[in-house]
Amino acid sequence: MTRKQKRTTVIFGALAMLGLAVALVLTALSDQVTFFRTPTELLAAPQENSGRIRLGGLVETGSVKNAETSGVEFAIEDANERVLVRYAGILPDLFREGQGVIAEGTLQTDGSFLADTVLAKHDETYMPKEVADRLKEQGYWQGEEVSATQ
Amino acid sequence: MIVELGHYSLVLALILAILQTVVPFVGVKTGDDRQVAMAPNLAFAVFAALAFSFTVLTWAYVTSDFSLLNVVENSHSQKPMLYKITGVWGNHEGSMMLWVLILALFGALVALFGSNLPPSLRAMVISVQGLIATAFTGFILFTSNPFERLSPAPFEGNDLNPILQDVGLAIHPPLLYLGYVGFSICFSFAIAALIEGRIDAAWARWVRPWTLAAWIFLTAGIAMGSYWAYYELGWGGWWFWDPVENASFMPWLAGTALLHSALVMEKREALKVWTVLLAILAFSLSLLGTFLVRSGVLTSVHAFATDPTRGVVILGILVFFIGGALILFALRSSSLSNGGMFHPISREGGLVLNNLVLTTATATVFVGTLYPLAVEAVTGEKISVGAPYFDATFVPLMVPLLLAVPFGPLLAWKRGDIYGAAQRLYVFAGIALVAGLVTLWFATGAPVLAAFGIAIGFWLLFGSFAEVWQKSGLPKAGLSKAAARLSGMPRSVWGTAFAHAGLGVAVLGIVSVSAFQQERVLRMSPGDSTELAGYVISFDNVEAREGPNFTEDVATFVVYRDSDPIATIAPAKRLYTARGMPTTEAGIHTTGFSQVYVALGDPVEGTDQIVVRLWWKPQVTLIWLGPVLMMIGGLFSLSDRRLRIGAPTPSAKRRETLAAAE
Numbered sequence: 001m002t003r004k005q006k007r008t009t010v011i012f013g014a015l016a017m018l019g020l021a022v023a024l025v026l027t028a029l030s031d032q033v034t035f036f037r038t039p040t041e042l043l044a045a046p047q048e049n050s051g052r053i054r055l056g057g058l059v060e061t062g063s064v065k066n067a068e069t070s071g072v073e074f075a076i077e078d079a080n081e082r083v084l085v086r087y088a089g090i091l092p093d094l095f096r097e098g099q100g101v102i103a104e105g106t107l108q109t110d111g112s113f114l115a116d117t118v119l120a121k122h123d124e125t126y127m128p129k130e131v132a133d134r135l136k137e138q139g140y141w142q143g144e145e146v147s148a149t150q
Numbered sequence: 151m152i153v154e155l156g157h158y159s160l161v162l163a164l165i166l167a168i169l170q171t172v173v174p175f176v177g178v179k180t181g182d183d184r185q186v187a188m189a190p191n192l193a194f195a196v197f198a199a200l201a202f203s204f205t206v207l208t209w210a211y212v213t214s215d216f217s218l219l220n221v222v223e224n225s226h227s228q229k230p231m232l233y234k235i236t237g238v239w240g241n242h243e244g245s246m247m248l249w250v251l252i253l254a255l256f257g258a259l260v261a262l263f264g265s266n267l268p269p270s271l272r273a274m275v276i277s278v279q280g281l282i283a284t285a286f287t288g289f290i291l292f293t294s295n296p297f298e299r300l301s302p303a304p305f306e307g308n309d310l311n312p313i314l315q316d317v318g319l320a321i322h323p324p325l326l327y328l329g330y331v332g333f334s335i336c337f338s339f340a341i342a343a344l345i346e347g348r349i350d351a352a353w354a355r356w357v358r359p360w361t362l363a364a365w366i367f368l369t370a371g372i373a374m375g376s377y378w379a380y381y382e383l384g385w386g387g388w389w390f391w392d393p394v395e396n397a398s399f400m401p402w403l404a405g406t407a408l409l410h411s412a413l414v415m416e417k418r419e420a421l422k423v424w425t426v427l428l429a430i431l432a433f434s435l436s437l438l439g440t441f442l443v444r445s446g447v448l449t450s451v452h453a454f455a456t457d458p459t460r461g462v463v464i465l466g467i468l469v470f471f472i473g474g475a476l477i478l479f480a481l482r483s484s485s486l487s488n489g490g491m492f493h494p495i496s497r498e499g500g501l502v503l504n505n506l507v508l509t510t511a512t513a514t515v516f517v518g519t520l521y522p523l524a525v526e527a528v529t530g531e532k533i534s535v536g537a538p539y540f541d542a543t544f545v546p547l548m549v550p551l552l553l554a555v556p557f558g559p560l561l562a563w564k565r566g567d568i569y570g571a572a573q574r575l576y577v578f579a580g581i582a583l584v585a586g587l588v589t590l591w592f593a594t595g596a597p598v599l600a601a602f603g604i605a606i607g608f609w610l611l612f613g614s615f616a617e618v619w620q621k622s623g624l625p626k627a628g629l630s631k632a633a634a635r636l637s638g639m640p641r642s643v644w645g646t647a648f649a650h651a652g653l654g655v656a657v658l659g660i661v662s663v664s665a666f667q668q669e670r671v672l673r674m675s676p677g678d679s680t681e682l683a684g685y686v687i688s689f690d691n692v693e694a695r696e697g698p699n700f701t702e703d704v705a706t707f708v709v710y711r712d713s714d715p716i717a718t719i720a721p722a723k724r725l726y727t728a729r730g731m732p733t734t735e736a737g738i739h740t741t742g743f744s745q746v747y748v749a750l751g752d753p754v755e756g757t758d759q760i761v762v763r764l765w766w767k768p769q770v771t772l773i774w775l776g777p778v779l780m781m782i783g784g785l786f787s788l789s790d791r792r793l794r795i796g797a798p799t800p801s802a803k804r805r806e807t808l809a810a811a812e
Contacts, residue, residue, distance in 0.1 A: 006491060006492070006493060006494060009494045010494060010499075010502060013494070013502075013506065014506055017510050017547075021511075021543070024514065024542060024543040024546060024547065025514055025517055025518075027542065028518075028538070028539045028543050029517075029535070031538075031542075032535070032542060033521075033533045033535055033539070034533060034536060035531065035532070035533050036531075036532035036533060036534065054534055066754050066755070088671055089763065090384075090671065090749060090750075090752075090761055090763045091751065093731075093733055093734055094731070094732070
């Protein structure tokens with residue numbers, strides 16, 4: 001091979017690799033991205049939100065109960081709406097009624113939300129940032145500044 | 151009083167760091183040897199000032215000096231001594247202190263061990279280190295001062311976040327920072343080379359041990375963090391593709407690429423420009439990681455503070471260093487001469503493939519980590535990019551590299567013989583194929599991908615030793631001769647073999663857990679038992695206990711195999727009294743490489759039942775044993791004679807060829 005051929009091989013290899021990566025990234029970003037929704041946004045357009053969703057809001061006070069055989073049920077609420085969430089796993093340590101939470105999963109046809117992951121805060125002064133931002137927009141929650149200062 | 155001395159020492163460190171930046175630089179530029187010679191002493195002085203300052207802060211924690219705001223917010227007099235000390239870096243201000251302390255440590259180490267460097271290069275490297283130290287010491291003093299007083303002093307502190315009160319956390323940040331910040335040396339060497347406009351194989355020889363050392367620490371830090379998250383968070387996961395994890399993973403990927411490209415540069419004088427760029431990128435990604443973690447743009451367990459001015463200042467520092475370095479690179483890289491050519495199929499070609507894949511993979515992680523921030527900034531839509539994205543991009547990109555790894559060391563420099571390499575590898579390919587088929591056969595219903603993954607793991611594990619095997623001359627040579635040959639082999643050959651095999655071990659663990667783990671979530675009363683992966687696990691009782699700064703309910707589970715009790719597992723729910731914060735302590739029983747993992751949920755109201763989550767994690771410990779092997783490989787390479795004796799002056803003949811090449 002000549003010098004030029006060698007260089008061309010390397011450049012083509014690099015371009016092929018980059019092309020593959022770009023294709024993979026674009027496909028993944030169009031399929032695998034999870035949107036954040038509040039109960040109001042979710043229920044306003046259930047069809048558009050049929051994919052994987054991160055549902056965020058406050059845990060409605062008095063709504064947490066154990067389901068018949070296993071798992072728990074609770075409601076996530078914001079200023080206008082509430083959504084019933086079903087979850088089969090173990091709730092995080094800092095999951096509490098009246099506090100911010102994010103449930104990840106899909107909206108069911110009966111209007112309930114089946115979660116496979118529930119995230120609460122890691123720290124008692126911490127509110128999930130997305131939740132705090134949206135609830136403030138709605139004027140529903142005026143807690144202290146979003147802060148994880150320990 | 152002592153606290154004021156610590157504060158003063160921090161100010162002194164800032165001034166000395168400015169001197170460390172200016173004096174050696176001016177000295178090199180004006181050719182003033184006295185100023186050049188001052189560089190090492192200035193580096194020592196900055197380190198001494200910062201070390202004193204850090205010691206004072208630690209002292210304040212140890213003695214629970216609640217007149218310091220930082221101590222009040224993160225400590226408690228009842229906290230065990232170990233966590234009083236590690237609490238120093240369990241918060242924003244203290245962890246930035248640790249960051250600059252380690253930065254200054256590396257500056258001082260260059261000063262100490264750099265006596266065989268050309269004086270002007272050493273001075274320039276120390277000067278760039280000084281500039282970074284100036285920026286971050288200034289950042290601490292002006293936005294995150296840990297020595298701020300509080301008056302009147304409260305009687306008790308707020309305690310450290312309980313999930314950070316753990317031995318894993320005690321060592322995770324220092325290890326991670328030794329890695330992260332260690333790349334600053336490569337960065338400083340790259341900038342110095344660009345300013346001096348001169349770079350050669352000797353440069354790569356000086357840079358490689360630093361890269362290797364930083365890489366070993368970063369590997370340890372990431373693996374430690376992963377294991378900490380696994381047992382402390384109680385979620386049973388070992389990697390979440392959380393932005394903060396990615397922040398440490400990206401410099402690791404770039405650093406791994408740098409290790410390999412510096413090899414080409416050292417041996418063949420090729421890939422010079424590329425290696426310099428990678429050295430800049432590795433540290434830039436470390437800075438980006440610091441920004442992501444410290445600025446509060448992300449919410450995670452690491453996001454201590456969300457004071458917006460801090461984020462802006464770190465962003466400023468980030469833009470200055472990365473932007474400045476890239477501009478310098480654009481202006482000066484053409485002055486670096488190009489090295490030797492090589493055939494695409496050769497050792498160099500293999501290392502280029504390694505670099506291509508690792509940098510592309512880094513880019514996909516980068517996109518996935520920053521895309522949500524970009525989308526939110528542009529459209530206001532809040533999205534998250536999780537594991538499915540990375541599984542669909544990072545994983546398929548890495549597969550060709552994993553397949554190619556065993557070939558690399560078998561190819562000759564300049565022009566390799568791929569058929570020859572394949573001939574020497576077919577036995578190992580056979581082992582891998584058998585392993586894959588066995589997986590398919592025994593694990594009924596195992597996904598084909600899992601079998602493929604297991605095969606790749608075995609291929610890497612055994613194929614990595616192909617070079618060692620071949621050099622030993624076994625089985626023909628006989629044992630004694632083989633042993634003599636092996637002991638005479640350069641340590642770097644062992645280093646490569648162990649590091650690559652470690653990758654294979656980690657792959658085996660990852661595939662095994664992803665494909666074959668079993669999970670059960672159920673409600674259990676004392677006396678209940680359940681079956682999991684051939685074990686019977688029975689729940690005996692719950693008992694309340696008192697810890698030093700917490701109370702806990704400890705459950706006792708007994709694991710039976712064939713109705714013989716083989717282990718007791720004691721997961722717990724803790725309540726840290728100072729903060730009123732509950733945590734979950736997972737209970738783990740290790741058998742072979744596998745683990746039974748038990749986490750407690752909440753009690754079911756009105757009954758004596760507790761929600762229990764049980765996992766069977768087959769071969770899970772391989773995930774962390776792999777990185778341990780990689781580190782051992784790194785240590786072997788580091789102890790190689792070639793690096794240990796530093797960079798010898800080239801022989802007269804070689805100097806001529808070097809001159810001719812330029």
